[in-house]
Amino acid sequence: MSNALRQVQVSPLRRSLTRVSQSVSSRVVGKKRPKVFYATVSVAGTVGIIVTQIILSVWVSSNAFEIDELQTASKEVTRSSEQVQQHVSELSSPQNLAQTAEALGMVSSSTPAYLRLSDAQVLGQPSVASSSAGLVAGSYAGLVPNSELAKWRNPAPLTGNVSATSVATTTAADASVPLSPSAGATIPVPQTR
Amino acid sequence: MTRTTMSRRILGVICVVGIFLIIAIGRLVEIQVVQAATLNEEAAGKMSQTHVLFGTRGSVTDRNGTVLAEAQMRYNVTASPSQSLNEFSRTVDGKRVSVSTAQAATEIAQLVGKTPQAVIDILNAALTEDPHSEYAVIAKSVDLTAFRALDALGIPWLYFEQAPSRVYPNGAVAGNLVGFVGEDGQALAGLELSNEECLAGVNGEQTSDRSARESITIPGSQVVTKPAKTGGKLTLTIDADVQWYVQQVLAKQVEDQHGSWGMAVVEEVKTGKLVAVADYPSIDPNNVNGTSENYRGSLAFSAPYEPGSTMKPLTASMLLDQGKVTPETHVYSPYEITHDNGANFHDSGYHASNLTLTGVLVESSNVGISQVGDLISADKRYDFMTKFGFGSTSEVDFLGESTGILRTPDEWDNQTFYTMMFGQGFTATAIQMASAYQALGNGGVRLPVQLVESCTADDGSVSKPSLPGPVRVVSESAARTSVDMMENVATKGWLRDKLAIGGYRVAAKTGTAQQADGNGGYSDSYIVSLEGLVPADNPQYVVLVTIADTDMNTTGAVAPVFHDIAAHVLKQYRVQPSTGSAPDFPLNY
Numbered sequence: 001m002s003n004a005l006r007q008v009q010v011s012p013l014r015r016s017l018t019r020v021s022q023s024v025s026s027r028v029v030g031k032k033r034p035k036v037f038y039a040t041v042s043v044a045g046t047v048g049i050i051v052t053q054i055i056l057s058v059w060v061s062s063n064a065f066e067i068d069e070l071q072t073a074s075k076e077v078t079r080s081s082e083q084v085q086q087h088v089s090e091l092s093s094p095q096n097l098a099q100t101a102e103a104l105g106m107v108s109s110s111t112p113a114y115l116r117l118s119d120a121q122v123l124g125q126p127s128v129a130s131s132s133a134g135l136v137a138g139s140y141a142g143l144v145p146n147s148e149l150a151k152w153r154n155p156a157p158l159t160g161n162v163s164a165t166s167v168a169t170t171t172a173a174d175a176s177v178p179l180s181p182s183a184g185a186t187i188p189v190p191q192t193r
Numbered sequence: 194m195t196r197t198t199m200s201r202r203i204l205g206v207i208c209v210v211g212i213f214l215i216i217a218i219g220r221l222v223e224i225q226v227v228q229a230a231t232l233n234e235e236a237a238g239k240m241s242q243t244h245v246l247f248g249t250r251g252s253v254t255d256r257n258g259t260v261l262a263e264a265q266m267r268y269n270v271t272a273s274p275s276q277s278l279n280e281f282s283r284t285v286d287g288k289r290v291s292v293s294t295a296q297a298a299t300e301i302a303q304l305v306g307k308t309p310q311a312v313i314d315i316l317n318a319a320l321t322e323d324p325h326s327e328y329a330v331i332a333k334s335v336d337l338t339a340f341r342a343l344d345a346l347g348i349p350w351l352y353f354e355q356a357p358s359r360v361y362p363n364g365a366v367a368g369n370l371v372g373f374v375g376e377d378g379q380a381l382a383g384l385e386l387s388n389e390e391c392l393a394g395v396n397g398e399q400t401s402d403r404s405a406r407e408s409i410t411i412p413g414s415q416v417v418t419k420p421a422k423t424g425g426k427l428t429l430t431i432d433a434d435v436q437w438y439v440q441q442v443l444a445k446q447v448e449d450q451h452g453s454w455g456m457a458v459v460e461e462v463k464t465g466k467l468v469a470v471a472d473y474p475s476i477d478p479n480n481v482n483g484t485s486e487n488y489r490g491s492l493a494f495s496a497p498y499e500p501g502s503t504m505k506p507l508t509a510s511m512l513l514d515q516g517k518v519t520p521e522t523h524v525y526s527p528y529e530i531t532h533d534n535g536a537n538f539h540d541s542g543y544h545a546s547n548l549t550l551t552g553v554l555v556e557s558s559n560v561g562i563s564q565v566g567d568l569i570s571a572d573k574r575y576d577f578m579t580k581f582g583f584g585s586t587s588e589v590d591f592l593g594e595s596t597g598i599l600r601t602p603d604e605w606d607n608q609t610f611y612t613m614m615f616g617q618g619f620t621a622t623a624i625q626m627a628s629a630y631q632a633l634g635n636g637g638v639r640l641p642v643q644l645v646e647s648c649t650a651d652d653g654s655v656s657k658p659s660l661p662g663p664v665r666v667v668s669e670s671a672a673r674t675s676v677d678m679m680e681n682v683a684t685k686g687w688l689r690d691k692l693a694i695g696g697y698r699v700a701a702k703t704g705t706a707q708q709a710d711g712n713g714g715y716s717d718s719y720i721v722s723l724e725g726l727v728p729a730d731n732p733q734y735v736v737l738v739t740i741a742d743t744d745m746n747t748t749g750a751v752a753p754v755f756h757d758i759a760a761h762v763l764k765q766y767r768v769q770p771s772t773g774s775a776p777d778f779p780l781n782y
Contacts (some may be wrong), residue, residue, distance in 0.1 A: 051469060094434055095363070109699070110695070111695035111696055111763075112763075123696065125696040135442065144365045144366060145483070
């Protein structure tokens with residue numbers, strides 16, 4: 001680097017003194033040193049570019065594996081979510097809700113009545129729902145069929161890791177939430193004042 | 194060596210080199226220009242893969258957004274029969290275990306709902322046909338749960354194909370209306386088919402380069418050559434909860450009464466929107482083959498019947514509109530009558546003959562209505578009936594919807610001239626009947642019947658079906674008075690105890706119609722119906738129930754269904770209980 005600088009400072013002076021005679025020798029001196037310099041720079045540059053390219057492409061292709069792995073994982077998660085969504089939408093079908101409600105001893109109310117707050121007037125004729133109002137009991141259960149729901153009621157035997165997890169989750173949920181009053185002692189009486 | 198031989202040799206060398214050069218250039222041109230396209234394609238085929246981007250079909254929802262039909266990815270399970278002959282090994286509890294074809298087949302069979310023998314038979318059949326067979330379909334359209342379990346088995350000769358399919362999470366709820374889609378994704382029935390334009394998705398294509406060994410997508414090589422188009426969402430005016438209730442109550446009664454079929458309709462009086470259209474038997478679109486072909490659509494739209502006496506309030510409203518009668522008009526109504534033109538018929542039961550017009554409706558006297566019905570001309574009556582919606586399909590234009598049969602007055606014979614006043618001699622669909630009552634409830638103005646609320650395209654734009662404007666059929670007072678008379682039917686008729694809904698006023702009319710026996714006469718089993726408006730003081734809903742061939746063979750078979758549906762709808766939509774009391778018209782003079 002310092003050689004190059006000196007060269008640049010010297011050459012204009014020489015040229016101004018002896019333009020013709022000196023010019024030849026100055027070119028010889030001036031040309032020899034840059035040749036080595038430029039060769040070094042260009043070779044180093046080329047090597048540098050190749051190395052960078054290799055590093056980059058290795059990095060990119062190693063990322064390709066990572067991307068693929070993540071995409072597969074993401075697909076799996078999406079599938080799990082889809083599976084649960086499907087289960088939820090089929091469980092929330094009216095057939096299932098009605099059957100579950102009746103199994104828990106609930107009946108559909110008969111005519112409703114309303115209490116008007118402004119004058120405490122009762123509108124309509126309140127009446128007690130009859131216990132015989134069961135709509136989906138016994139053989140009436142399948143009158144509005146839903147084969148998707150039947151699938152969840154009698155699930156196909158499952159194997160593999162995924163199914164094992166889902167079965168475990170369901171059992172845990174079942175255990176923690178008692179579904180019918182009979183399963184857990186008595187219904188707590190609300191405190192009124 | 195002379196100069197000449199020297200230059201000849203040089204020439205020879207130049208020639209040979211020249212020839213090679215020409216051959217090389219020729220080959221270059223052939224590869225780079227002539228075969229370029231083919232070779233590029235071949236290279237791309239080895240490197241890149243094209244796969245389908247599935248254009249998801251839009252969903253069908255009810256008025257509250259409850260999904261009635263949606264796209265779901267399913268999987269076809271395929272196998273390579275030739276590879277299946279080899280045992281394979283897998284790791285169980287850290288040990289390598291070899292798995293035989295029979296064992297693998299048993300595992301597969303369990304998950305696809307087949308017997309192990311059936312799976313082996315499929316493989317064998319493919320091998321018999323071609324010992325090197327690489328493809329056999331084991332099961333079609335298995336769901337995600339089964340697919341994941343099958344995938345987890347790790348059977349090397351088992352492959353999966355994506356198969357977009359359709360799922361109806363609520364099963365038969367509105368299945369009669371929604372229709373279904375075939376295995377190939379082609380809509381085959383109902384709204385699925387008639388709204389194809391809204392729902393259909395269009396598949397796209399994507400290409401990407403893949404590494405040879407691990408089949409990893411090379412980053413940046415993915416190019417969408419054709420984007421997929423997602424279908425629109427179809428929103429119906431149906432309420433899935435009410436629809437289920439109506440279907441269940443109807444089905445229960447048809448079963449209890451050993452009826453052959455039944456239908457029930459709930460329509461909003463103020464908007465003309467259908468809330469529920471139930472048919473029994475009806476289809477579960479998840480299991481099309483489970484239902485006979487006759488019941489895969491909606492009878493309410495496609496099966497016209499002679500409505501019978503539910504026609505009488507409509508005839509009365511025409512007479513009221515023309516100022517020919519009042520609810521108290523004296524109508525001499527003997528049990529049987531022979532009119533001047535020779536038409537002869539009688540009533541279904543004996544009753545006092547000194548009836549008012551209201552009395553005629555309460556006793557459902559055919560003779561009575563025929564005594565006043567001829568006060569207006571046949572042409573005028575035909576005109577009214579057309580405006581009520583008879584003789585043409587409803588504005589829904591449901592797939593396979595019937596117009597019913599309404600002949601022009603010049604085709605009416607002497608008997609028909611009178612029988613049409615009480616609903617025999619022409620046919621109407623349940624939808625047409627509901628729509629006619631909607632006009633009575635809505636002050637005489639018939640609104641177009643609506644089943645599809647809107648279509649929401651994937652880009653969020655909403656389009657509504659184009660509907661004709663409202664039509665005034667009879668005057669407001671004629672319509673109101675007709676409803677008042679129908680309320681007397683509900684409070685004084687023989688079904689009054691079954692029709693009473695605590696806190697609400699009910700207007701209703703029974704209909705017991707003979708069915709054609711197919712030989713030009715009538716059979717002795719009836720189509721019984723009950724149709725009405727609730728609450729009668731400010732009608733909000735039309736409720737119609739029709740069941741054929743009941744054990745009771747009277748409208749007593751449909752009254753409880755009418756009651757339950759009407760009460761449920763009033764409760765569901767929080768309709769304010771009625772005020773005031775029912776108008777009290779005398780029945781006799």
